[in-house]
Amino acid sequence: MSDEIQSHDSSSTPVRTEPVQDPGLQPHQWRPTDVDPAQERRAERQISGMFTVAALLFVLFAVSYFAIDSDQTFLNWSASNFALGATLGGGLLLIGVGIIQWAKKLMGDHEMVEMRHPARSSAEDREAVMADINAGLQESGVGRRPLIRNSLFLSVGALAVPSVVLLRDLGPLPHGQDETVWKKGMRVVNDVSGLPIRPEEIEVGQLINAEPAVFFPAEGEEEAEVHGHELLAAKSKAAIIVVRMRPEDITPSEGRENWGIDGILCYSKICTHVGCPISLWEQQTHHLLCPCHQSTFDLADNGKVIFGPAHRPLPQLPLGVDSEGYIIAMSDFPEIVAPSYPELARDQKRLDGES
């Protein structure tokens, strides 16, 4: 052991300084299985019993695999899953416990002592390595040929260019974050049936989960205009809720007076915090609570945030009624829906300019 840096408390110090001296390793304690042949045989029987039962359980596993139908139940729970898991798990546990018992009860339990060595290498080894490194550096000429060295650094550094450029096609550049499929005249339809909604069908206090009509097949069509994964992307921005409150309870801000129909208002269903669909409706207080992070919005007060981590109010969709008496959107959302992103302020400014 090198003593130049390390200074271990060593029990071999001649002068006694520690309050209690190390009494040294204690004598070995014999186990019952070491001294009593009956105990030893008992342990042997126990352990081999465990292994045997484990083997039996694995056979039972195969039996249940073939014998139990997938729709059979046991205590309201898949019988197959229960039987397979219980036999497999039970067998594995028995093997494990058996091996550990073997080690604890029958294998030798004399403690052994091994000396430690400092983690560092010996001083000679360090010197030898430094000598090798120096020889290598000198023979390569790295120090003497800065032109080669630096241009190598340059070229390897420039390897970053293809590595980064190659990743460019991971995805398109950001686009469309400030628009949804809503546009003037698009019908508001029920999110399950796809049927358009008349204002008189909605009671005061009622909330309807709704979607734009393009998410459902038009009359006579097989497939909706928006479908497949495009539908999911469009839905994650265009989902809405329609609520009816007493008109006297609503306090629309300036310019929003005509966005509703007799107390029927429409808001984005996508939380402005991290985009959960928000739908816990407190009818009496007009509050809408997000189930993910509990941001709470006041729908009677322009979707204002009244609690929780969301910052922006819930965007409101201006409503109207078409010639057949169904509820329609009067425009796309004037405010940006879904979670905030770095360019949001810029995009919102542009939207404000357009309207």
Next chain:
Amino acid sequence: MSTDTYTPVEDTGFGKKAAGPVGWLDDRLGLAGVAKKNLRKVFPEHWSFMLGEIALWSFVVLLLTGVFLTFWFQPSMSEVVYDGSYAPFRGLEMSQAYASTLHISFDIRGGLLMRQIHHWAAALFVGAMLAHMLRIFFTGAYRKPREINWLIGVGLLALGMVEGFAGYSLPDDLLSGTGLRFVDGLIRSIPLVGSYLEFFIFGGEFPGEEIIPRLYMAHILLIPALLLGLIAAHMLLLVYHKHTQWPGAGRTNDNVVGYPMLPVYAAKAGGFFFVVFGFTALMGALVQINPVWAYGPYNPSEVTAGSQPDWYMGFSEGLVRIMPNWESTFLGHTWSWNVFIPGVGGLGLLFTVLALWPFVERWVTGDQREHHLLERPRNAPTRTGLGVAGMTFYGVGWAAGGNDIIATQFHLSINALTHIFRIGIFLFPVIAFIITRRICIGLQRADQNKILHGYETGVIERSPDGSYAERHAPLPVTEQYRLTAHDRLPALEAPAETDENGVALPHGRVAKVRHRVRSFYYKGAIDKPTLAEVEHADEHLAEIEGHPVHLGEDFQGVSETGIPKSH
């Protein structure tokens, strides 16, 4: 087991046959050289050394069950119409990922079991890593020369959490999609580049068609490969440094006392693999986890109340829930502090603090020695206090992640709860620190009392003048040694601000700060008794008021009923 009847393996029938092939291998690989050093390597024993083993074995269970699941899982987001055996969903449009998860759960025999074992083992993997890390922290096992292994461990924990999240997202059910939506919001909140990262990672607008195939690649190839490499490095360093041990009679900083790898430790560790596998299999058989068919396919306009991530993401989730709604606009950009600080900053802070701690502590204590003996948590009161404060911080964040569940279960106001957590996340760790440090110091004092005044035997004696006193007796010397085997406290001298010529020292200010932090670190800690104190105590204990204490060789204290215990 008697050794006199033992036949060496090379003389047995098996050995004679095996010697050829083993010799063949050794001719080419030189195995004997490595095996000689390691087959009988000594490992010390303590129950807490098992926590890391649980993590290791649950990782193996994850590999085994994970391979099984890949035979059928299809990482594709293309929409298909479900026609499997789960009747409620027949005819419903869903992604192939979700449909194949249902297929594994309902049509592959044992598929549901493997899915559930996989999920339980994942929860156990992260939990065991965390518990193992706390064990390392509270016993100071990360000190020199093991700092690098601590860093590898921090990396394993971080990767394990990412791996778990990636796996959680793959089935593409409503819950996992909601989790992805949250991550999408999180990525968007990254200042300046958020939108670009979002579009590159998701291959377009959320949810796109790419994220599940990409997460699948990360989940079954990239991250497991990194985990395997780091685990290998973790184990190699463990073997090189040799395991730490608790101080005790015969157990010093220079040796390691325990059982040999072959056969005892190999059997115990190998057996424990079966125990962990068996335990997770029973969990998979008896306790339902992540019933994806109950949630339905992902739909960005639906969510269930009480949506919860897997437990190890609860801390981040909670921080996001209790963060005030700060968002600001400057430099023409929107800065979503309400999502970025808790979502990215929370775990970032946790892992940064964890990674730096060994180096910070070394700077504070100035201790450059190698440590192979574990420190009892009470003997490092400030470290233990800080650790418990960190656990409290984590715990408050974690509880806040379930604030809606707590509110509905206990009929509390969610708003009040959120406010309590907002204050608590700063206040409770401070309280926890103060209380823990006090408890540690109290325990140190109790140890000191046991050394200097003996332990309480429970024997009450009446003296001739009628007074009662409890008889104390000296602890066995092994126990006395165990309680005093730790380092003595260092002397805390204020650093000189000037040298002998009165010139200000260059690092005077840093030294002053360091001295202050150091005084805080050792504040209140009780030093172990000195040699003189113990010698004095020995005399005192040997003869109390002229009545020699003779409890006999086999006296071991008394039971609650006052009857002396014996062998």
